[in-house]
Amino acid sequence: MQAIEQELTTHWMGHPATVLATVDSTNRWMKQQWLSGVCQAGAVVWADEQTAGRGRLGRQWVSPAGRNIYTSVLWTPPRQRMGGVLSLVAGLAVARAVWEVTGLEARLKWPNDAVVHGKKFAGILVEGGTEPAPWAIVGIGVNVLGDADPAFAHATTLEAALGRPVSRETLWVSLMGQLEAAFDTWLREGDAWAAEAWAAFHATLGFMVRVERPGVEPWVGLAERIDPDGGLWVTAPGRREKVISGEVSVRLADGRYAPDSV
Numbered sequence: 335m336q337a338i339e340q341e342l343t344t345h346w347m348g349h350p351a352t353v354l355a356t357v358d359s360t361n362r363w364m365k366q367q368w369l370s371g372v373c374q375a376g377a378v379v380w381a382d383e384q385t386a387g388r389g390r391l392g393r394q395w396v397s398p399a400g401r402n403i404y405t406s407v408l409w410t411p412p413r414q415r416m417g418g419v420l421s422l423v424a425g426l427a428v429a430r431a432v433w434e435v436t437g438l439e440a441r442l443k444w445p446n447d448a449v450v451h452g453k454k455f456a457g458i459l460v461e462g463g464t465e466p467a468p469w470a471i472v473g474i475g476v477n478v479l480g481d482a483d484p485a486f487a488h489a490t491t492l493e494a495a496l497g498r499p500v501s502r503e504t505l506w507v508s509l510m511g512q513l514e515a516a517f518d519t520w521l522r523e524g525d526a527w528a529a530e531a532w533a534a535f536h537a538t539l540g541f542m543v544r545v546e547r548p549g550v551e552p553w554v555g556l557a558e559r560i561d562p563d564g565g566l567w568v569t570a571p572g573r574r575e576k577v578i579s580g581e582v583s584v585r586l587a588d589g590r591y592a593p594d595s596v
């Protein structure tokens with residue numbers, strides 16, 4: 335893993351790449367690097383294990399050694415273009431990398447889960463700020479080898495989905511290439527491009543979904559379309575709302591985590 339940066343064919347993504355045997359959270363590590371002024375856009379960290387991996391909505395991201403990818407990349411958008419759209423751009427890169435390396439048709443469950451055969455194998459956690467300049471850290475966790483933790487019924491790994499092991503190194507190299515391509519295209523083409531490209535991989539649109547927000551009665555509606563800012567329009571009789579990813583979780587109304595096929 336140490337020589338992995340030499341495998342990259344990217345111009346700026348993954349330069350430099352730091353590989354750690356263990357860390358509390360790659361997102362936290364990268365944020366500390368950024369705030370100490372020792373890194374710039376394209377810096378990436380990949381850890382073999384996380385002892386305090388972070389998921390969305392304050393959840394834990396279980397991160398055992400030797401099996402998965404836990405990686406965080408630093409982006410500094412030229413102006414403040416953060417928010418939900420970054421999750422879309424990163425999700426797109428994950429789906430494309432998985433296709434490139436395994437041939438599996440990964441799908442994207444709004445806002446930022448990657449699923450295969452209806453089960454989650456990857457999650458994305460974007461954190462950002464504006465000091466000392468606009469920055470975003472995109473953390474990506476991919477379950478690659480072995481079987482998923484049986485405690486998470488809706489989780490899977492790429493090996494389980496494919497029926498054979500997948501090289502973490504090959505997948506990570508592909509992911510860096512796809513992240514660079516997606517980020518460059520997004521900067522050139524804008525948010526509408528990202529929403530459209532994401533929609534080509536969706537596992538959400540056209541399905542009845544249950545919207546759950548802490549402290550608010552859950553409700554069910556049709557996941558209609560995605561906005562360029564990453565918001566999801568959900569409609570029910572007498573109600574139409576744009577759901578923003580911040581504190582919401584969305585499941586299929588029939589109880590499934592994601593559709594088996596789209």
Ligand code: BTN
Binds near residue numbers: 457475
């Ligand atoms: C989610 O689906 O809830 C998002 C999970 C994001 C996990 C990744 S693993 C690498 C990076 N470091 C973290 O602490 N979290 C993200």
